[in-house]
Amino acid sequence: MLFKTISKNFLFVISFFFVCFIAASCDLPISSGDETQSTFSKSFEKPKVVGRIKTRQITESSGLVASRCNKNVFWTHNDSGNGAYIYALTSKGELLGTWKVKDANNKDWEDIATFKTKSGACFLYIGDIGNNLRRRETLTIYKIKEPTVTNADKISSKKRPQTTDRATRINFSYPDIRHNAETLLAHPKTGDLYILTKRVSGASGIYQLDATKLKNKNTLKKIGNISLPALPNGLLTGGEISPDGKHVILCDYFNAYEYVLPKNTEKFNDIWKTDPSLIRLGKREQGEAICYSVDMKSIFATSEKRNSSIIEVKRKSGTESTKHLKDF
Numbered sequence: 177m178l179f180k181t182i183s184k185n186f187l188f189v190i191s192f193f194f195v196c197f198i199a200a201s202c203d204l205p206i207s208s209g210d211e212t213q214s215t216f217s218k219s220f221e222k223p224k225v226v227g228r229i230k231t232r233q234i235t236e237s238s239g240l241v242a243s244r245c246n247k248n249v250f251w252t253h254n255d256s257g258n259g260a261y262i263y264a265l266t267s268k269g270e271l272l273g274t275w276k277v278k279d280a281n282n283k284d285w286e287d288i289a290t291f292k293t294k295s296g297a298c299f300l301y302i303g304d305i306g307n308n309l310r311r312r313e314t315l316t317i318y319k320i321k322e323p324t325v326t327n328a329d330k331i332s333s334k335k336r337p338q339t340t341d342r343a344t345r346i347n348f349s350y351p352d353i354r355h356n357a358e359t360l361l362a363h364p365k366t367g368d369l370y371i372l373t374k375r376v377s378g379a380s381g382i383y384q385l386d387a388t389k390l391k392n393k394n395t396l397k398k399i400g401n402i403s404l405p406a407l408p409n410g411l412l413t414g415g416e417i418s419p420d421g422k423h424v425i426l427c428d429y430f431n432a433y434e435y436v437l438p439k440n441t442e443k444f445n446d447i448w449k450t451d452p453s454l455i456r457l458g459k460r461e462q463g464e465a466i467c468y469s470v471d472m473k474s475i476f477a478t479s480e481k482r483n484s485s486i487i488e489v490k491r492k493s494g495t496e497s498t499k500h501l502k503d504f
Contacts, residue, residue, distance in 0.1 A: 215405075216456050217434070220475075220489050223458035227268030227486040229478065233334055234263055234271075237478040238358070239288035240465035241416060245298035246325045252465065255480060256284040256306060261334060264325045267476065269486050273329030276337040277302065279345075280318045284308070286464070287414055289362035289369070290322070298322040302343075303360035305371060310354040314393065317346040317360065317369065348385060348394040355381065358464060359415040359426065363387075363444060370417075371396060372426070375410035379403040382448055400448050404433055413464040418472050422447075425455075425475055427466040432457050432475060432489070458487055 229237060229252075236255035243249040243264075249272060250265045260280040264272035284306025292298045302318040321341045323329075332338045346369075359380075361370040367387035372380045380403070383396035403409040406428055415426040422437040424447055433452035437444065457463060460479040467476055475489040 215454050217453035219453065219492055220455050221492055223456055223477075223487050223489045225458070225485045226488045227266070227270075229265065229269040229271075229484045229486065231263075231271040232482070233261070233274060234484070235482045236480040237484050238286055238464050238480060239303070239360075239414065240467045240476060240478050241288050241290045241300070242467055242470050242476070243298065243322065243325075244290055244292040244419070244470065245296075245322055249325050250467070250476065251288055251290070251300060251322075252478065253285050253288055253302060254282070255286070255464075256282060258282060259334065260285075261337060262288070262300070262302070262340070264323075264329070265486075267486060267488070269484075271330070272325050273323075274332045274334060274337045275323050276339050277318060277320060278340050278342045280304075280320075280343040283312075283316075286358040287360035289360050289416065291362045291364065291367050301346075301360060301362050301369065303357070303371070305357040305360060307354060307356040310356065313354055314347050314349050317348065318343040319346060320344070346385070346390060346394065347392065348396055350383065351395050351398055357412075359412045361415055361417045361424065363417055363421055364419055365421045366444075372402065372412050372415065373410070374412050376408045378410055380410035380412045384445075399445055402448055404428060405452065405454060406430065406433075414466045416467045418468050419470060420472065423468070423472070425466055425468060426452070427457065427463055427477060429460070429463050430457075431455060432466055432477065434475075455489060457489065460485070460487070 237252045238255040240252050253262050260277040260282045262275050283304050286306045287303040289301040300320050300322050304316045320343045355373040357371050357373045359372040369385040371383045379401040382400045384399050411428045417424050424435040426433045432455035435447050435450050435452045437447045457477050462480040465478045473491050477487045478484045
């Protein structure tokens, strides 16, 4: 009897540490925290499913961004193991075209960002930044000129894709230890890139890459930590900086979190010192992608898994959060 009791306790301990190890290594979702209805922002309407990604080509929408050069177009991509392709979509989930990213590999693509130059040229940044087992010391962000989407592109597919311009590789490493990350941000004014790490055991690290100092191999600069009002507090799965450069939207598997730059400063990095608004995103199977609409009046989110819903959360008109949009 004593032997059986010891055996059961031993198995329990081993099982417990195994689960903790897997969670720490793979950053699995644990809990949505202790949010109640009263904690959600009153500046946003309830989330609505406005479309669904029905194409079989997209099974893991891991990143999402609204185009600044193609009207009413969103760009997304699959997670690891699905090839170096990007896809153009409508807000309803209709596939507008498939592009093979030239000179790129999809080891673990996790997020996508956009940047529009003063001359009007648009670029996409694709973050090959996933590192679940922390084996990769050097990771890569691919920079490509955004393709122009036409009606003729609808017939493209993985078997017969369009091809982007040659991708520029931005290789980087962290200044401290190896990290896993799923959030890539591009500042719309400076072009600086930000990577926010994904953690179960603590806050997310905020790392910056100065756009004016890019080299063949870059070392990120750590500028701080950020804790979501959730459990775990560092489980970030996606995000974007708003087109006006004064808002940041982040998400985990459960909800969205918006940070707003204080009115008394023009220093963007002060935004990380503020407290976020909690935004309900509704049901997602494995939510890893989020972005703003171009006019910033809506937030869009998708999910991994096939036939992902496209969720829109609109800002309420007349609220404090929409007053500045008239001038944008």
